[in-house]
Amino acid sequence: MGLQLRVSPETRERIVFYDAKLITEQLGSGGKYNAIQKVISIVITEENLIPVSPRYHHRFIFYDPDAGVVFSDIIEIHTLELGKLPAGTDGTELYDWAKFIDAENEEELIMVAERNPQVQKAVVKLRELSADERARDLYERREKALRDIDSRERHARAEGKAEGKAEGKAEGKAEGKAEGKAEGEKSKALDIASNLFSINLPVDTIVTVTGLTREQLENLRA
Numbered sequence: 001m002g003l004q005l006r007v008s009p010e011t012r013e014r015i016v017f018y019d020a021k022l023i024t025e026q027l028g029s030g031g032k033y034n035a036i037q038k039v040i041s042i043v044i045t046e047e048n049l050i051p052v053s054p055r056y057h058h059r060f061i062f063y064d065p066d067a068g069v070v071f072s073d074i075i076e077i078h079t080l081e082l083g084k085l086p087a088g089t090d091g092t093e094l095y096d097w098a099k100f101i102d103a104e105n106e107e108e109l110i111m112v113a114e115r116n117p118q119v120q121k122a123v124v125k126l127r128e129l130s131a132d133e134r135a136r137d138l139y140e141r142r143e144k145a146l147r148d149i150d151s152r153e154r155h156a157r158a159e160g161k162a163e164g165k166a167e168g169k170a171e172g173k174a175e176g177k178a179e180g181k182a183e184g185e186k187s188k189a190l191d192i193a194s195n196l197f198s199i200n201l202p203v204d205t206i207v208t209v210t211g212l213t214r215e216q217l218e219n220l221r222a
Helices: 011-024 093-102 106-115 117-198 203-210 214-221
Strands: 002-004 039-045 057-064 069-081
Touching: 011 039, 011 069, 069 093, 093 106, 093 117, 106 117, 117 203, 117 214, 203 214
Parallel strands: 002 039, 039 069
Antiparallel strands: 057 069
């Protein structure tokens, strides 16, 4: 399956080349032809790939149109041209999936999901993956903040040892600032945890992302 945003003059030839390669790569030395598995390609484009036809979906195989005889379907190429999708549904499930792929905002996703239960499952999964992505981003930000705090604390302690008592006082101030910073980070973590609860992430995931304890999370939810 391939998502081809732009169509070039060689796009169709490239598709045929890679399908043929997938066929030949199945046979090693001494391999038998009846061991070849069918190759199915799904090519999704925003631009028109088959300009002579108004249809948004085509299925190509080895076929004699004059005799109406199929020679072989060992290679099957499906093209889905999103630019040809009609404004209204044509009543097919394929149309719903194409609109799901082509959706540009949440409203369009909701419209398709309300019409098709299978697409609705895909929308839910998409939201879960998006939530996981946000969680990973929050986790990475938290880890960076903790590393920065640790680096500043170690730097302050090293300066205190090198420069004596006077600098030691400065170190104390720096540590005080670091403690204040840590409190600030805790407050931010609580805010993040509250947002993650709102999208129903598991408690274990929230603990990992925020660094808070289960007791702190339970107090937050109370």
